[in-house]
Amino acid sequence: xxxxxxxxxxxxxxxxxxxxxxxxxxxxxxxxxxxxxxxxxxxxxxxxxxxxxxxxxxxxxxxxxxxxxxxxxxxxxxxxxxxxxxxxxxxxxxxxxxxxxxxxxxxxxxxxxx
Ligand SMILES: NC(=O)c1ccc[n+]([C@@H]2O[C@H](COP(=O)([O-])OP(=O)(O)OC[C@H]3O[C@@H](n4cnc5c(N)ncnc54)[C@H](OP(=O)(O)O)[C@@H]3O)[C@@H](O)[C@H]2O)c1
Numbered sequence: 483x484x485x486x487x488x489x490x491x492x493x494x495x496x497x498x499x500x501x502x503x504x505x506x507x508x509x510x511x512x513x514x515x516x517x518x519x520x521x522x523x524x525x526x527x528x529x530x531x532x533x534x535x536x537x538x539x540x541x542x543x544x545x546x547x548x549x550x551x552x553x554x555x556x557x558x559x560x561x562x563x564x565x566x567x568x569x570x571x572x573x574x575x576x577x578x579x580x581x582x583x584x585x586x587x588x589x590x591x592x593x594x595x596x
Contacts (some may be wrong), residue, residue, distance in 0.1 A: 483508040487590050488521050488549060490540060490583040498547065509550035514540055516589045524579055530572050535563060542567045543580050 483500050486492045500562070501508045514520060514537060525536035532539065541564055541587035544551035555561050572580070 487511045489515040491585045491587040513551045
């Protein structure tokens with residue numbers, strides 16, 4: 483298991499490919515970018531398209547990428563919402579659109595700076 487910061491701003495494509503090639507599961511640290519990525523208009527659009535919430539769009543994206551994803555939420559309603567991501571699927575166009583959100587922005591420190 484390799485737990486690294488991972489969300490639409492920081493999809494970690496190269497590292498995920500390395501992990502997959504070496505039998506390592508990738509776990510997303512701060513999978514919702516601590517909630518900060520949720521204000522993104524594109525995620526609102528995809529949420530409307532799929533009749534889901536922006537958080538569910540991001541969590542479904544993680545599932546389809548093969549990530550282990552354990553978001554933090556304070557209410558039972560949000561925890562239920564966050565678990566309910568198996569009844570729909572993002573299509574190739576959605577995944578390509580989410581890929582455009584990559585900025586490299588982190589919510590935590592960069593381990594390469596240690
Ligand atoms: N950040 C760290 O320092 C740290 C350290 C070690 C491990 N981790 C691991 O990373 C995971 C959690 O990371 P994280 O807490 O940094 O961030 P995160 O899961 O990316 O985001 C949590 C934030 O998203 C909000 N949120 C959750 N579900 C939502 C929903 N459905 N709609 C709207 N907002 C929603 C939460 O708000 P509410 O709380 O108000 O519901 C909270 O502010 C856990 O597995 C944790 O163990 C994090």
